[in-house]
Amino acid sequence: MALFPIVGRLVGDFIPHLVAVDTDDTMDTVARKVAVHSVGRRVAAPPGVPSYDVYLGDRRLDPSVKLGELSLLPLQWLDVRIRD
Amino acid sequence: MLLTQDDWYETSRDLDWTFSYVDRAAAFPTEWTGAEGIPEDAWEAWEEPFRVSYRDYVRVQREKESGVKAVSNALQRAGSYDQLPASHVAASQMHMGLITMVEYMAVTMQSRFCRFAPSPKWRNLGVFGLLDETRHTQLSLRFSHALLKHDTRFDWAQKAYHTNQWAVVAAKNLFDDIMLNADCVEACLASNLTLEHGFSNIQFVALASDAMAAGDVNWSNLLSSIQTDEARHAQQGFPTLEVVMAHDPGRAQRIVDVAFWRASRIFQTLTGPAMDYYTPLDKRKMSYKEFMLEWIVDQHERVLEDYGLKRPWYWDDFLYSLDNGQHAMQLGLWFYRPTLFWNTSAGVSRDERAWLNDKYPQWEENWGVLWDEVIRNINAGHIDRTLPETLPALCSVTQLPLGTAMSRDRLAPVSLVRDGRVHHFDSEISKWCFEQEPERYAGHRTVVDRFIGGEIQPMDLPGALAWMGLTPDVMGDDTDGYRWAREYATESKATESKA
Numbered sequence A: 001m002a003l004f005p006i007v008g009r010l011v012g013d014f015i016p017h018l019v020a021v022d023t024d025d026t027m028d029t030v031a032r033k034v035a036v037h038s039v040g041r042r043v044a045a046p047p048g049v050p051s052y053d054v055y056l057g058d059r060r061l062d063p064s065v066k067l068g069e070l071s072l073l074p075l076q077w078l079d080v081r082i083r084d
Numbered sequence B: 001m002l003l004t005q006d007d008w009y010e011t012s013r014d015l016d017w018t019f020s021y022v023d024r025a026a027a028f029p030t031e032w033t034g035a036e037g038i039p040e041d042a043w044e045a046w047e048e049p050f051r052v053s054y055r056d057y058v059r060v061q062r063e064k065e066s067g068v069k070a071v072s073n074a075l076q077r078a079g080s081y082d083q084l085p086a087s088h089v090a091a092s093q094m095h096m097g098l099i100t101m102v103e104y105m106a107v108t109m110q111s112r113f114c115r116f117a118p119s120p121k122w123r124n125l126g127v128f129g130l131l132d133e134t135r136h137t138q139l140s141l142r143f144s145h146a147l148l149k150h151d152t153r154f155d156w157a158q159k160a161y162h163t164n165q166w167a168v169v170a171a172k173n174l175f176d177d178i179m180l181n182a183d184c185v186e187a188c189l190a191s192n193l194t195l196e197h198g199f200s201n202i203q204f205v206a207l208a209s210d211a212m213a214a215g216d217v218n219w220s221n222l223l224s225s226i227q228t229d230e231a232r233h234a235q236q237g238f239p240t241l242e243v244v245m246a247h248d249p250g251r252a253q254r255i256v257d258v259a260f261w262r263a264s265r266i267f268q269t270l271t272g273p274a275m276d277y278y279t280p281l282d283k284r285k286m287s288y289k290e291f292m293l294e295w296i297v298d299q300h301e302r303v304l305e306d307y308g309l310k311r312p313w314y315w316d317d318f319l320y321s322l323d324n325g326q327h328a329m330q331l332g333l334w335f336y337r338p339t340l341f342w343n344t345s346a347g348v349s350r351d352e353r354a355w356l357n358d359k360y361p362q363w364e365e366n367w368g369v370l371w372d373e374v375i376r377n378i379n380a381g382h383i384d385r386t387l388p389e390t391l392p393a394l395c396s397v398t399q400l401p402l403g404t405a406m407s408r409d410r411l412a413p414v415s416l417v418r419d420g421r422v423h424h425f426d427s428e429i430s431k432w433c434f435e436q437e438p439e440r441y442a443g444h445r446t447v448v449d450r451f452i453g454g455e456i457q458p459m460d461l462p463g464a465l466a467w468m469g470l471t472p473d474v475m476g477d478d479t480d481g482y483r484w485a486r487e488y489a490t491e492s493k494a495t496e497s498k499a
Helices: A027-035 B005-013 B040-045 B054-078 B086-116 B120-147 B152-162 B166-180 B184-213 B217-247 B249-278 B288-306 B315-335 B350-359 B363-379 B428-436 B447-452 B461-467 B483-498
Strands: A003-010 A017-022 A052-056 A077-082 B415-418 B421-424
Touching: A003 A027, A017 A027, A017 B447, A027 A052, A027 A077, B005 B120, B040 B217, B054 B120, B054 B217, B086 B120, B086 B152, B086 B166, B086 B184, B086 B217, B086 B249, B120 B152, B120 B217, B152 B166, B166 B184, B166 B249, B184 B217, B184 B249, B184 B288, B217 B249, B249 B288, B249 B315, B249 B350, B249 B428, B288 B315, B315 B363, B315 B428, B350 B363, B350 B483, B363 B483, B415 B428
Parallel strands: A003 A077
Antiparallel strands: A003 A017, A052 A077, B415 B421
C-alpha cells in the first residue's frame, strides 16, 4: 500500500481536487474520498446514502478494482459520478 | 543661440554606437534582443509617437507626483479610509499585494530595453519606462505603508512576492516569464502591447472608476496617475509589432496569442471578482464582461487588426470564458478564503444575484446552484463545509485551478504526458500555449507539484497555509461575517410558514 495523488472531479462541481488516495483503495473508496470535497459543500447531496461510479475517461471502473491495479501515473484525472 | 527641441531631438533619441573592438552581435546578442531573423536596418523604421525629452519628462512627472501626494496627504488627514466598504478595501489589498512588485519587475524589463533593445530610439524610450515603473512601485508602497496602521494586510504590497501564496505564485510565474525571462521583442509584445495596452486598462481605468464611486479617492487617484504612464510606455509595443510583422509575422501572432490568453486569465482572477463581486452594487458601472468587450474586443483587438494580426484562433472560447471564468474564480476565492491575504466578499446577496443574472444570463444555472449549497451550509451553521480540506488541481501553464476558465458543464480533462509527468491544463488554449514551447513550461512547478514533491510539510492544508506564509492576522475570511446569507434563511422560513 502506498499513498498516491490523483486529480478527482465530482461531476457537477466546478473544480477537480488534488486527492490523496491509497493504491489499495477500491474505486468505491476512491469515489468517497473524491466526493467528500464536493458533495454537501457545493453540490447538493442526493437523498439517502449516496453511491458513486468512478470513470477513467469514458470507461466506468469496477467498484471493487483497486487503484494499484490500474497502472496510473500520479495526478491521473478520475471522474466520480453520483449513481442515479 | 540655443537649439530648439526639434533641432536636436532626432539626433539625441537616435544616438547609437559604432563598434570598433567588439562585434555588434556580441554587444547585442539575439538571445537578449529577440531580433533574430530581422535585418538590422529594419529597426530604423521603429518610431513612437511620444516625442518626450528628459527635461519634459521630469517636469510632467513631478507635477503628477505632487498631485497624487497632495490628494493622498489630505485624505489621510481626513480619515477617509474608515468610511470605505470592506469589500472595496479587500479589492485594494488584493491589488497592492499582487501588483506592486510586478511594477518593480517591470523596472527590470524596461532596464533590459535600455541596454539590449535593437533600436536606439527604443532604448531611449526604455529609460522613461523604467523611471515610470520605479514611480509606480514607490507610489504603491507609499500608499500601502500609509494604510498599515489600519490593516497589516497592506504589508503584503512588499511581502507578497517573497511568499509562496498560490495567487502570487501564479502571477509571478506569468510575469517572470513574460517580463524577466523573455527577450526584448517578446517582452515588449507580451508586456507593453498585450498586457499594458490591452489589459492594464481594466485594472487601472475600470478599478479607478469603481474606486472613485466607492469613495476611495486616494486609490482612484493613484491608479489614474499610474495609467497615464502606462498609456505612454505601452506605445513601445506598436513600432515593435510593426517591425516584427514585416519580417516574422508568425512569431508576432504566436507571442501575442499566448500572452493574450495568459493575461486574460490572470486579470480574470484579479479584476473579474473585484468588478463583479467586490465593488458595492450601487457603485458598479459595468460588469467585467462589458468592460472587456468594450476595451479589449472593440478597442485593443481592432488596433491589432490594423497591424495585420488576426484574432487569436481561440476567440470563441475566450468570449465563452468571459461569461464564466471570473465567476469560477470568485467561487474558488471565496471557498479557499483562508489561502488569501485579503478578505473576500461573497457578493451573492439577493440583489447582487439579480444583477449577476441580468449581466450573465447563464449565471444561475452555472454558478447560482453551487452558491445555494454554500448558503444552506452557512445558515445551518456548517461553516466547516464552506472551507476546503485539500488543494484544487492546477493548470501547468496558468497555475490557476482547473475548472476556472470555462463553465462546469465544459469541465473535462485536458492533459498530456511529458517525460513521465502528467500535465493538466485549464483549457485547450493553455495546452496549446504549452505545446508552442514545451521545454519552456515543462519545468514550471505549480503549488500542487511542490506539495506532492514534499516541499510542504506537514502534507495537509494547515501545512500548505503555513508554507504560503499566511498568518491568522491576514488570513482571508468573509468580509461581511456571513450576514449576507441570512436573507436566504429568512425567506426559506417564510416559505415553510406559508406551506
